Amino acid sequence: MSQHTDRAEKSMDKCIEALKANFARVRTGRANPHVLDSIKVDYYGQPTPVTQLAGVKVPEASMLVVEPWDKSSLRAIEKAIESSDLGITPSNDGVCIRLPFPRPTEERRRELAKECSQMAEDSRVAVRNARRDANARIERDEELSEDEQTREKKRIQKLTDTYVAKVDELLKAKTAEVMEI
Known part of the structure; x- marks a missing residue:
């Protein structure tokens, strides 16, 4: 892995950690x-x-x-x-x-699920921003040939897809927890 990919991965890891921290603060009917x-x-x-x-x-x-x-x-x-x-x-x-911790009403659970969806969307945007920044650094790197730049960008895109999938998994799990009665 190159320095560009490493840097992008660290940035995307931070996005996932921030999402987990935000999800931990969402109050469901379960004491947390x-x-x-x-x-x-x-x-x-x-x-x-x-x-x-x-x-x-x-x-x-x-x-x-x-x-x-x-x-x-x-x-x-x-x-x-x-x-x-x-x-x-x-x-x-x-x-x-x-x-x-009182059990939330059906309406409140839907609101919480909606909030979680928004947090997940914000994380997806942050992951895509990390991809954009990495691609911009790759384009500015004069030591890389055009083929190497293309390969790096493909690696960054694969990484992005992986992290977006992680965000979706976390959202799915949190939504299930919120909607649980």
Whole structure:
């Protein structure tokens, strides 16, 4: 593999990783600890991720339990979750915080599936942009003959097709998870 193909593959890998991270934040009826990844708690004046202040457990499919290591941060964590865009009301029992995940309605599941489709489309566009950038670098590379450039572009296209297929697989799996009752 050439440097152009390597560079394009790294760029496309980043697109897939970003899509996986976005999909992890989509709230389905199933409790997923990753929905807390983006929530920051004001801990002694520092915005700190919830996952660094507490253990997050999934005791059942529709419940998350957040157990802070420092019990004095319990209220701050609860406040951060309440003010987030999760749409879940936490219940604080003085020891831990419970987050019940209600089952989404049919209409809400369709909306979530639509959002996932848009995220996947954005990833496909990002993969195609990586292809375009790689092809532009190949065309500017004066060390490559015309035949070598054509071969490189074909390799880049094959790589693009592979990554677009990965995006489609991830979307199919996530849509099935979202639509599951």
